[in-house]
Amino acid sequence: MLNYEDLRIYDMEVIATDKGASALSGQCSIKVLVEDMNDNHPEISIKSFQSPVKENIELETVIAVVSVSDKDSGDNGVVDLHIPDNMPFTLRESSDNYYELVVSEPLDREKAPEYDITFTVTDRGSPPLSDNETMTLELLDVNDNVPQFPQSFYTIRVMENNAPGALLSSLTAFDPDLHENQYLVYFILEKEIANTSMSMLFSINPENGNLYALKTFDYEIENEFLFHIEARDSGSPPLSSNVTVHIIIVDQNDNAPVIVSPWRAQGSVVEETIPRSTDKGSLVAKVIALDTDSVHNSRITYQFLQVTDATLFSLDQYNGEIRTMRMFSYRDPRHQRLVVVAKDNGEPALSATVTIKLSTLETAVNKAYSDMTEVPLEYDIFSDLNLYLVIGLGSVSFLLLITILVTIVLKCQTPKPSSAAPPCRNSVLSERNSTIADSTLVSNDAYWYSMFLAETRKGKMVVRQPVPKGSRYIVSSLPRGTGLTNTSDSAASTLQVPQYRSNNGVFRNNAVL
Structure with a gap:
C-alpha cells in the first residue's frame, strides 16, 4: 500500500538481461510519484486549558491554546478550527495551526455555571474530513449579587x-x-x-x-x-x-364611649331645669359622647334607654339633641327621668349611659294661670292632708277677703273732690304711703296678701300669696277679655305680685276653693 504521508517519490532502476552466452543487458530509471488523497483526518491538540476560572474573568483573557494538523497535502491538509456559536468565547489564530481561546463576553456563573466547549477541525479535502474534541470550562462563584427581597x-x-x-x-x-x-x-x-x-x-x-x-x-x-x-x-x-x-x-373596639356633655360627676345624675312653658321643638339637652377608637369603631349613635314619657321628648340618634315633641300639660309630672345610651359602631358594640333628671319650673304668672285653667277641681291630686290645709287656708283667706272688701267700701264712701271720677272697683287703696295711677297701686307695706278671684267650672277660686317684708308690689286690675275666664260678666280684681321663696327654698302659692 502506498502512503503519501510515508513516501511520496519512488526512484527505481530497471535492468533487462538476456540469457545468451555472454549476457547482454540494458537499464532505465523509473521515478514513481505518489499522489496524495484525503485519507487522513485532521488532528487537534489542546496545549493549555484553564478550568475552573472565576466568573468575573476579564475580557480577552486566554483560557486555552489549541493546535491543529493534517498529514495530507494541498487542500487536503488545509484545516479550519471552530467552536459552537452563541458562546462567550472566540478563537484567535496566534501562529500557523495554533489558536487561542479567549473570553469575548462577560461570564455569569448564575446564568451558566459551566461551559462545554467543543473544538471542531475540518480539512478542505473532497470529501472533507473532520475531528473534534470537547473540554468543560467551570466557573467559580464571585460575590457579585446583592441579596434580593421579593418586594421592595x-x-x-x-x-x-x-x-x-x-x-x-x-x-x-x-x-x-x-x-x-x-x-x-x-x-x-x-x-x-x-x-x-x-x-x-x-x-x-x-x-x-x-x-x-x-x-x-x-x-x-x-x-x-x-x-x-x-x-x-x-x-x-x-x-x-x-x-x-x-x-x-x-384598631379593635376596646374603648367604650365617654359622655363628655352634659358633665357629671362619676356615677351621679345630671339635673337640668327648664321652664314649664317651653315650646314644642325646644332644645332641652344635648348629649355628646367621644370614642377614642378609629373612625369605624368611634361612630356614636344615641337612643333612649328609659324615658318617663315617650311622647314628650325626642332624641336625635346622630347628634344627641333632646327636644320637646309638644308643650307641657298639667298632666305631665314636674320631674322627668331620661336615660340616654351612647353606643359605638364596633363589634361587639360598647356603650355608655347618662341619666338626666329634668325638672320643670313655673313662673309666677304661668303658675297662677296653670292653677286657674289647667287643674280641674275633680283632679285627684289632693291627698287628705292637702285637703285639710286647703280648707283651713280658704277659711282664713275668706275672712281676709271680707275684711279687705269692707275696707274698700268704706274708703270709696270717703268724700272726693267734685272734679274727680268715682273710684273704680278695680282700684285698691293703701293706707300707707300709696299712690294710684291707672288703677295700679305701688306699695311698700311690710306684708300683703295678693288675691285672685275667678270663676271656675265648680265655683270660685281664691288665691292668696304671702309677700315677704320689704318687697315691692305692683297691684293692677285684670281687664275683661284676658282669656282667663269666660264665665263671669265682670272683670275680677287681681293683685299681681312675684312669687317668693320661703326659708326652705320652695315656691309657695296657696289656693282656696
Missing part, C-alpha cells in the same frame, strides 16, 4: 392588643451566589421614634428574617411604624440591600 415595600397589619413575641411576617431575601456569598444575615436599621429604638419594639431573626413584635401595641397611642430591614451576605466584600417595612396597627 412591605405593609404588615397587626391587630392591636397583640401578644408580645407574636410572629408578624417572614421577610426572606434571596442571593443567587454560592456558599458564603449567599449566606444572609438580617438586621433592623436603627431608627428612634419618641426616644424609643425600633429594636425595642420589633425583633428579626438574623438567619431567616422572621419579624416579631416585642410589645403589645395600643392603636390609641401608636398606630403605625415605618422602618427598614437590611439583608447582608457573608461574601468578601459583603453586599447588602434593604427593604421598607410599614407596620399598621389595626
